[in-house]
Amino acid sequence: MGFYKQRNLLHGFIHIQMSYKKLLSVLGVLSLTMFSLLPLNFVHAAAITSASDTMSSLKVSNNSNHDISFVTPTGITTGQTVTVTFPSGFTINASFDFNDVDVLVNGVQQTVAASNGASTWGAVRTSATVLTLTAPSSGTPAAAGNTIRIKMGTNATQGSTGTHQTQNDSVTGTKVITIGGTMADSGSISVQLITDDTVVLSATVQQSISFAIVSATSTAFSNQIYFGTLGSGAAKYASSTNSSGDTVETVAHNLTVSTNAPSGYTISVQGQTLTSQQNAANTIDFIGAAAAASNPGTEQFGIKVTASGGTGSAVDSTFSGNYGYDGTATTSTPLATGSGATNTTTYALRYLANIAGTTEAGTYSASLTYVATANF
Amino acid sequence: MPTGSTISVGYQDTDCSGYDTMLGSISATTDAHVGTSTDYTKKICASGSDPVTQSLSFAILSSTSTSFSGAIYFGPLSTSQTSYASSTNTNGDSVETVAHNVVVNTNAASGFSMAVRGNPLSNGSHTITALGSNTAPSIGVEQFGLRATVSGGTGTVTAPYAASGFAYTANASTASEIGSETTGDGATSTYAIRYMANIDPSTAAGSYSASLVYVVTANF
Numbered sequence: 111m112g113f114y115k116q117r118n119l120l121h122g123f124i125h126i127q128m129s130y131k132k133l134l135s136v137l138g139v140l141s142l143t144m145f146s147l148l149p150l151n152f153v154h155a156a157a158i159t160s161a162s163d164t165m166s167s168l169k170v171s172n173n174s175n176h177d178i179s180f181v182t183p184t185g186i187t188t189g190q191t192v193t194v195t196f197p198s199g200f201t202i203n204a205s206f207d208f209n210d211v212d213v214l215v216n217g218v219q220q221t222v223a224a225s226n227g228a229s230t231w232g233a234v235r236t237s238a239t240v241l242t243l244t245a246p247s248s249g250t251p252a253a254a255g256n257t258i259r260i261k262m263g264t265n266a267t268q269g270s271t272g273t274h275q276t277q278n279d280s281v282t283g284t285k286v287i288t289i290g291g292t293m294a295d296s297g298s299i300s301v302q303l304i305t306d307d308t309v310v311l312s313a314t315v316q317q318s319i320s321f322a323i324v325s326a327t328s329t330a331f332s333n334q335i336y337f338g339t340l341g342s343g344a345a346k347y348a349s350s351t352n353s354s355g356d357t358v359e360t361v362a363h364n365l366t367v368s369t370n371a372p373s374g375y376t377i378s379v380q381g382q383t384l385t386s387q388q389n390a391a392n393t394i395d396f397i398g399a400a401a402a403a404s405n406p407g408t409e410q411f412g413i414k415v416t417a418s419g420g421t422g423s424a425v426d427s428t429f430s431g432n433y434g435y436d437g438t439a440t441t442s443t444p445l446a447t448g449s450g451a452t453n454t455t456t457y458a459l460r461y462l463a464n465i466a467g468t469t470e471a472g473t474y475s476a477s478l479t480y481v482a483t484a485n486f
Numbered sequence: 487m488p489t490g491s492t493i494s495v496g497y498q499d500t501d502c503s504g505y506d507t508m509l510g511s512i513s514a515t516t517d518a519h520v521g522t523s524t525d526y527t528k529k530i531c532a533s534g535s536d537p538v539t540q541s542l543s544f545a546i547l548s549s550t551s552t553s554f555s556g557a558i559y560f561g562p563l564s565t566s567q568t569s570y571a572s573s574t575n576t577n578g579d580s581v582e583t584v585a586h587n588v589v590v591n592t593n594a595a596s597g598f599s600m601a602v603r604g605n606p607l608s609n610g611s612h613t614i615t616a617l618g619s620n621t622a623p624s625i626g627v628e629q630f631g632l633r634a635t636v637s638g639g640t641g642t643v644t645a646p647y648a649a650s651g652f653a654y655t656a657n658a659s660t661a662s663e664i665g666s667e668t669t670g671d672g673a674t675s676t677y678a679i680r681y682m683a684n685i686d687p688s689t690a691a692g693s694y695s696a697s698l699v700y701v702v703t704a705n706f
Contacts, residue, residue, distance in 0.1 A: 309556050315609070
């Protein structure tokens with residue numbers, strides 16, 4: 111009907127030119143009518159888009175954070191409210207307040223307080239299922255097409271970190287969270303609660319130590335090493351491959367060790383020095399606890415050790431840097447230690463023998479026993 | 487129209503193409519006079535649509551998609567062979583095996599994201615090294631990781647969990663996406679999850695565990 115009146119008035123307007131009296135009457139009617147026909151401004155309201163709620167737990171009855179995100183096609187003006195309404199069964203913690211809420215607009219962190227201000231969003235737990243945000247009182251809180259992000263819970267870290275969460279419903283199934291308020295746009299977000307959202311993995315690791323006497327060349331090792339013929343004019347070094355021994359220092363064999371013992375390990379050696387098989391009273395003097403250099407023409411039996419690989423290894427001073435030996439048939443002596451758990455450490459052993467001009471002839475041998483002890 | 491239906495109203499010049507019907511016309515976009523459909527060039531248009539109910543379903547199931555206790559086992563870890571978690575063998579498996587499934591179905595316009603959160607295997611004082619990128623199992627080297635394959639629907643596996651190796655980039659506070667779907671197709675995507683662990687000789691002894699939380703977010 112309003113449209114029809116408008117049309118008649120327009121037609122009437124054309125006739126105004128014909129007489130002044132008619133003009134006044136028509137203008138009067140026109141003004142009255144125009145007063146009642148208010149200017150029309152179209153207000154657009156729409157559904158929120160790109161809406162999601164990433165929860166920290168989907169397990170029934172668990173406390174959970176919420177990270178809600180949506181696009182507002184219309185935007186949010188000053189003082190408008192944005193409500194987050196959980197379905198019955200959810201419970202926003204009774205002590206939940208603005209400290210448990212972060213608000214971001216297009217990725218920009220907003221200031222949040224108990225009530226809104228010129229550039230502050232207000233956040234209030236309106237009820238056990240409703241959070242109400244109030245837009246700032248000045249400026250453009252959110253332009254059309256902006257993304258609004260609302261963090262609820264311990265994931266709210268702007269200012270202070272939130273301490274209160276929302277408890278999930280105790281019933282499984284699809285739950286619908288509603289976004290509304292006095293802002294123009296509205297919508298909903300569905301989440302799925304399940305009986306248990308957690309998978310528990312279990313495994314065991316046993317205590318372990320691995321120790322081996324191996325060749326120096328990663329080949330099979332018979333545990334036999336040879337000095338060959340000793341002479342007072344030059345040193346001899348034991349070899350696992352040359353039955354005549356070596357005239358230059360050579361690695362006779364290796365020891366390898368690894369362990370997960372938190373206090374590491376100890377390797378010791380025990381055995382009598384080179385002893386004559388024809389007369390057990392005849393031995394080649396062992397060097398002793400103080401490592402010493404080779405001295406041809408002087409009776410010497412000793413071992414030198416170097417370490418590589420692993421962590422925390424230490425060669426005993428008797429065997430470090432030079433040659434030494436202070437073990438006996440009945441007493442072991444520490445060779446090396448590890449300070450903690452380690453992957454494989456390799457100890458390379460070199461054996462030295464020197465004789466004097468008076469050293470008794472014969473066939474000499476020594477049987478050395480190596481022991482590795484883990485310290486758990 | 488039924489409850490929950492949507493009526494969209496807009497205006498555009500000349501006609502209402504793209505809309506269901508024309509309601510009238512307006513003289514301008516603000517402070518406008520309203521007329522019949524033929525009075526002005528700018529037309530008032532409207533469309534109606536029936537309500538579309540949001541749908542989302544998510545479940546953690548056994549490898550045969552039946553009810554699942556949530557417990558999976560590596561058993562004793564070894565420096566001489568790779569271990570794979572099993573939901574049925576408390577000693578784990580020596581060959582790769584599906585420990586459990588995660589199934590997701592939604593009609594959300596922008597699909598879904600499925601993620602995991604939690605620390606790797608730990609005995610309380612030592613954590614087995616998690617693989618930061620897709621890596622093949624290596625015996626005697628500390629490793630923890632998972633990988634996934636997907637069947638059904640249009641869901642996909644997210645890197646670094648899609649390739650043939652294993653990875654794990656989440657922790658107790660940060661989730662890592664395992665799979666996603668760009669448009670909800672209303673069909674079920676089934677993710678088959680496999681877990682792998684290796685240790686080295688120095689890996690501390692003890693009982694290890696990991697509690698992994700799975701989260702699905704639909705994007706409406």
